[in-house]
Amino acid sequence: MHEVLGKQVLDLFASSQGLEIDCNLQRAMKGESFSLPAMLARTSGQARVIRNRDARMFDESDLVWAMLAYSPWRDDEGAIAGVIVVVSDRTERVQAKRKLNDTWSRSQAVINHMLDGMAMVSSEGHIESFNLAAERSFGYRAKEVIGQNVLMLFLCPFTYSNDCTLEQCLVSGKKGISGVGREVLGLRKDQSTFPLELVVSKIALRGGHLFTVLLRDISTRKAAQEELGVITERLRQLAAHQESVREAERSRIARELHDELGGQLTALRFDVNRLSQLPGIGLERVGQLRDSLDAAIRSTRSIISDLRPPMLDHLGLWGAIEWYAEGLARRCALNCQILICPNLEDLKMSNNVGISLFRVVQEALSNIVKHAEAQSIILRAKRLDDAVIEVKIIDDGKGLNREDLDKTGHWGVLGMHERVRSLGGELALEGAPGQGTTLRIRLRVS
Ligand SMILES: Nc1ncnc2c1ncn2[C@@H]1O[C@H](COP(=O)(O)OP(=O)(O)OP(=O)(O)O)[C@@H](O)[C@H]1O
Numbered sequence: 001m002h003e004v005l006g007k008q009v010l011d012l013f014a015s016s017q018g019l020e021i022d023c024n025l026q027r028a029m030k031g032e033s034f035s036l037p038a039m040l041a042r043t044s045g046q047a048r049v050i051r052n053r054d055a056r057m058f059d060e061s062d063l064v065w066a067m068l069a070y071s072p073w074r075d076d077e078g079a080i081a082g083v084i085v086v087v088s089d090r091t092e093r094v095q096a097k098r099k100l101n102d103t104w105s106r107s108q109a110v111i112n113h114m115l116d117g118m119a120m121v122s123s124e125g126h127i128e129s130f131n132l133a134a135e136r137s138f139g140y141r142a143k144e145v146i147g148q149n150v151l152m153l154f155l156c157p158f159t160y161s162n163d164c165t166l167e168q169c170l171v172s173g174k175k176g177i178s179g180v181g182r183e184v185l186g187l188r189k190d191q192s193t194f195p196l197e198l199v200v201s202k203i204a205l206r207g208g209h210l211f212t213v214l215l216r217d218i219s220t221r222k223a224a225q226e227e228l229g230v231i232t233e234r235l236r237q238l239a240a241h242q243e244s245v246r247e248a249e250r251s252r253i254a255r256e257l258h259d260e261l262g263g264q265l266t267a268l269r270f271d272v273n274r275l276s277q278l279p280g281i282g283l284e285r286v287g288q289l290r291d292s293l294d295a296a297i298r299s300t301r302s303i304i305s306d307l308r309p310p311m312l313d314h315l316g317l318w319g320a321i322e323w324y325a326e327g328l329a330r331r332c333a334l335n336c337q338i339l340i341c342p343n344l345e346d347l348k349m350s351n352n353v354g355i356s357l358f359r360v361v362q363e364a365l366s367n368i369v370k371h372a373e374a375q376s377i378i379l380r381a382k383r384l385d386d387a388v389i390e391v392k393i394i395d396d397g398k399g400l401n402r403e404d405l406d407k408t409g410h411w412g413v414l415g416m417h418e419r420v421r422s423l424g425g426e427l428a429l430e431g432a433p434g435q436g437t438t439l440r441i442r443l444r445v446s
């Protein structure tokens with residue numbers, strides 16, 4: 001203090017400021033009280049008031065943002081005898097404000113450079129900010145939407161099936177909505193629509209809250225998904241077509257084998273029988289010939305049966321399934337319980353459905369034999385309603401893991417899925433290690 005006492009007040013200011021300070025002192029001397037911001041710079045141990053534009057000539061740490069409050073100083077008679085100048089240091093406050101501004105500008109830059117659209121929405125649903133990507137997606141300039149209700153950006157009613165509307169999400173702040181991505185239809189300025197994924201997050205503020213709404217334009221993703229869906233569907237149709245061609249080809253070969261080869265073998269067997277009755281024929285040799293012929297007939301029948309189970313034509317689907325499952329269980333020493341509801345018998349179904357279901361059951365049973373190490377099988381078929389059937393095949397084997405079904409190079413389960421799907425039905429395979437496996441098919445047959 002001793003350094004300044006007795007000095008001219010103007011000595012505390014840079015010479016360039018002298019005039020201005022003088023004016024301020026004069027104003028106060030005339031009885032006026034007022035405050036003005038000022039910038040001080042510390043030079044050689046002294047702080048001097050400088051002009052703002054000269055601040056860059058000083059080190060940041062030497063600058064002081066101050067508020068100079070001028071007021072007249074009156075003597076006992078009330079006459080103005082001088083001026084009181086109160087200098088308050090506001091450096092910390094100014095620096096904090098600058099930092100805040102910096103942070104704000106930085107976050108604005110990040111938000112504006114985001115690829116996804118983003119809007120800040122007040123708790124009443126009014127748009128408070130709208131970034132560049134959102135401008136591009138919706139065709140609005142930010143100033144056209146700020147202050148408007150956010151619902152103007154969507155086609156109402158919303159296309160998502162959730163029980164919570166956007167208005168409820170944004171305005172009532174219904175619990176559990178934050179961060180959930182949901183699809184809605186966005187409405188552009190030109191009234192065209194586009195698919196949009198919405199992610200809403202609620203930010204608590206002092207005395208209220210704000211929503212950040214992420215507006216992701218998913219037109220490209222949707223188009224790609226649709227294209228993929230079409231390609232997948234076509235591949236499915238192709239696979240189903242190939243399967244039916246293969247079945248038809250198998251039936252044709254089975255028929256040829258049965259009619260041609262089967263017929264000839266039976267005729268030969270008859271001839272051999274007659275041969276054995278002729279005098280002078282070695283019976284032992286004829287016996288060997290007959291055995292060979294019988295083996296050839298059995299093999300042919302087995303090949304025909306694999307190609308197109310004759311039981312399918314003779315007994316119908318349910319009879320053929322029963323015959324096949326019983327035969328397999330007998331051969332593999334499995335305990336097999338078959339429960340086929342009698343009202344299935346009068347259900348009409350096409351040849352294609354019949355053979356496909358038979359093949360699925362065949363694959364399911366063959367998987368049990370190959371992989372399950374089961375003791376027993378339950379095969380249950382029933383009618384759920386007029387034309388819907390349900391087939392369940394339950395084994396008590398070692399069960400399966402998810403990974404079993406994801407293995408590459410194994411086609412049985414995939415084939416079962418495809419067959420059932422191509423008929424418009426659904427197939428589920430459930431199991432847990434050590435708890436057996438259940439296969440369930442549901443299918444509308446007419
Ligand atoms: N009933 C079952 N019990 C236990 N594991 C099973 C059962 N059914 C299927 N699996 C598992 O699922 C896997 C996939 O079966 P999938 O029928 O697709 O192939 P695969 O039988 O191994 O070969 P293939 O292509 O000849 O059918 C099997 O390798 C097996 O590990």
Ligand SMILES: [Mg+2]
Nearest residue numbers: 363367412413
């Ligand atoms: Mg298999």
